[in-house]
Amino acid sequence: MRIADFVVCDAIIPELTSTNKEGVVREMVESLRAAGNFKSGDPEEVVKAILKRELLGSTGIGRGVAIPHTKHPTVDRLVGTVALSRSGVGFESLDGEPVYVFVMLVSPQDRPGDHLRALENVSRTLRDDGFVRSLRQAANRDAIWDLLQDADQT
Amino acid sequence: MHGDTLRQVVRISSPSGLHLRPLTAFAQRAQQFQARIAVTKEDRSVDGKSPFEMFLMVSPPGVELTIEATGPDAQAALDALTALLQEMTAEDNGQPNDSSK
Numbered sequence: 001m002r003i004a005d006f007v008v009c010d011a012i013i014p015e016l017t018s019t020n021k022e023g024v025v026r027e028m029v030e031s032l033r034a035a036g037n038f039k040s041g042d043p044e045e046v047v048k049a050i051l052k053r054e055l056l057g058s059t060g061i062g063r064g065v066a067i068p069h070t071k072h073p074t075v076d077r078l079v080g081t082v083a084l085s086r087s088g089v090g091f092e093s094l095d096g097e098p099v100y101v102f103v104m105l106v107s108p109q110d111r112p113g114d115h116l117r118a119l120e121n122v123s124r125t126l127r128d129d130g131f132v133r134s135l136r137q138a139a140n141r142d143a144i145w146d147l148l149q150d151a152d153q154t
Numbered sequence: 155m156h157g158d159t160l161r162q163v164v165r166i167s168s169p170s171g172l173h174l175r176p177l178t179a180f181a182q183r184a185q186q187f188q189a190r191i192a193v194t195k196e197d198r199s200v201d202g203k204s205p206f207e208m209f210l211m212v213s214p215p216g217v218e219l220t221i222e223a224t225g226p227d228a229q230a231a232l233d234a235l236t237a238l239l240q241e242m243t244a245e246d247n248g249q250p251n252d253s254s255k
Contacts, residue, residue: 057178062206067174094178094205116171119212127210 001117011035013083060093069105078107168243172213176242181205189225
């Protein structure tokens with residue numbers, strides 16, 4: 001599975017306006033909705049599901065990265081988006097540091113394999129410190145998309 | 155004895171595989187021990203106390219991980235971490251429709 005298979009280019013947010021966890025999650029979910037990735041249903045339910053997952057333990061895994069995610073019936077296939085915060089967001093990360101790079105995954109409830117493959121892909125991509133640095137410096141949606149596509153080829 | 159490395163192989167049996175929550179829980183538990191903890195999957199080895207590095211251990215069902223502990227409390231660490239993975243696997247098996255993974 002390539003990252004471009006599930007990250008929705010039109011939903012990428014080069015500069016988040018939100019400055020807290022709930023706001024970031026809502027902004028990213030809204031971006032996925034606006035890009036036409038949800039079936040009928042209230043996007044707020046997706047926000048709630050992601051925040052509920054966060055209560056089990058922050059997906060802020062350290063080094064300025066978080067992977068908020070959930071399984072939800074409003075999607076037929078795994079979709080994701082990437083968002084950047086220039087100033088960093090307190091996300092109760094496991095290393096206590098602010099988060100600058102967010103990768104959100106929303107997957108159907110009946111495809112645990114796809115969810116795992118996407119997580120594997122994200123982890124492979126983000127383990128490269130140089131990649132994360134470049135991502136944080138990306139100025140706009142196209143630059144982020146180009147980086148994600150390049151990452152798929154390495 | 156304190157310099158010995160103890161090993162335990164754990165096979166991931168949950169149909170949900172090894173996802174983010176058990177991996178971060180593992181790292182947080184590992185941090186409570188003095189022993190150095192390494193986790194290996196195939197040819198990749200990571201620091202078991204780092205949630206970020208443990209994220210690289212995301213695995214589908216059937217994969218085997220090797221946990222290595224080195225230090226004065228290595229045996230206790232190995233026992234606790236193996237039990238934690240097994241407990242979280244059992245939780246997964248009991249909650250096939252949980253939407254919060």
